[in-house]
Amino acid sequence: MTRDEIFEKVREVLVDALGVDDDEVTPDARLASDLGAESIDFLDITFKLEQVFEFKISEGEMFPTNVAQDPTYVQDGKVTPKGIAELRAKLPHFDFSEFEKDPQLRRIADVFTVSAIVSFVERKLDTNVAA
Amino acid sequence: MRWMWIDRVLELVPGERMVAIKNISLAEEHLHEHFAADPERGLPACPVMPASLIIEGMAQTSGILVGQVGAFREKVVLAKISIARIDRDAFPGDTLRYTATIERMDEAGASTRGVIERLDLHGQGEPEQIGRVDLMFSHVDRNRSGLAFPEHNFVFGESFRTLLQSSGFAME
Structure with missing residues (x-):
């Protein structure tokens, strides 16, 4: 499946899960601040991607979990360099370069973009084929 | 008034589907307001089950x-x-049949599909599908926002226990 084909399917999932219009789902759109996703929507998106692409996404595989609760990851409302390094290693589909400049925890949802979801699916499909 | 909007569980296949019914009765206070007669506009009363309560x-x-x-x-x-x-x-005297199926489920929550049918009086004729309600549920103890909730289970209380028992299902 090409990246464009994956994007089209991801777009359908997001239109369905978030009730947004087709043209709002651009690669740079952020799920929360641009498309209005709330916490339950992330679970909805996960379920729908599993259905469409026929793979299983385990907890913490696509979106980070328990970051805020871990003091080695977050201090004074900011994600520590160690935290960012760990997030990069665990979640290579997200681009943390912008976030890193001002790593306030409340801004972390800005890295959840449409293209990051496409990258996640792309990697996941590659891994499945390789396995 | 008890916040119970189903009267009996007919079928429960664990982890798969559940069928329940709701008998709509004119004794329900809200039906007399939804909708009351409007003499000024010459409209008679029209008691209709509110869609919000069908969703509930x-x-x-x-x-x-x-x-x-x-x-x-x-x-x-x-x-x-x-x-x-x-x-x-759906009107007083009608029976609604709710069929819910689990579409997906994990530790954090579940998504369900739901079909609503109206059974005509005295059970004659075919049930008529009158709606669809698909929902998502969250397991609040494992929610990702890290919020704390009370220890006791405020969701499944005594009324649900009674409903299941009177329908012939055990809660444990």
Whole structure:
């Protein structure tokens, strides 16, 4: 499946899960601040991607979990360099370069973009084929 | 008034589907306001089951189905109405049949599909599908926001226990 084909399917999932219009789902759109996703929507998106692409996404595989609760990851409302390094290693589909400049925890949802979801699916499909 | 919008559970296939019914009665106070007669406009009273309460009935049906998987220990709360379509009205004397199925489920929550049918009086004729309500539930103890909730299970209380028992199902 090409990246464009994956994007089209991801777009359908997001239109369905978030009730947004087709043209709002651009690669740079952020799920929360641009498309209005709330916490339950992330679970909805996960379920729908599993259905469409026929793979299983385990907890913490696509979106980070328990970051805020871990003091080695977050201090004074900011994600520590160690935290960012760990997030990069665990979640290579997200681009943390912008976030890193001002790593306030409340801004972390800005890295959840449409293209990051496409990258996640792309990697996941590659891994499945390789396995 | 008890906040119970289903009267009996007819079928419960654990982790898969649940069927429940709701008998609409003129004794329900709200039906006399929804909708009351409007003499000024010459309109007679028209008691109709509010669509919001039909959604609640499906939420209770689907919620019990999801809660049963974790033996009602998890707090299962309605988190999202993915689809709600009610195409036809339901009136006093009608029986609504809610069929809920689990579409997907994991530790964090579940998504369900729901079909609402109206059974005509005296059970004659074919049931008529009058709507669809698809929902998402969250297991609040394992929610990702890290919020704390009370220890006791405020979701599945005594009323649900009674409903299941009187329908012939054990809650444990």
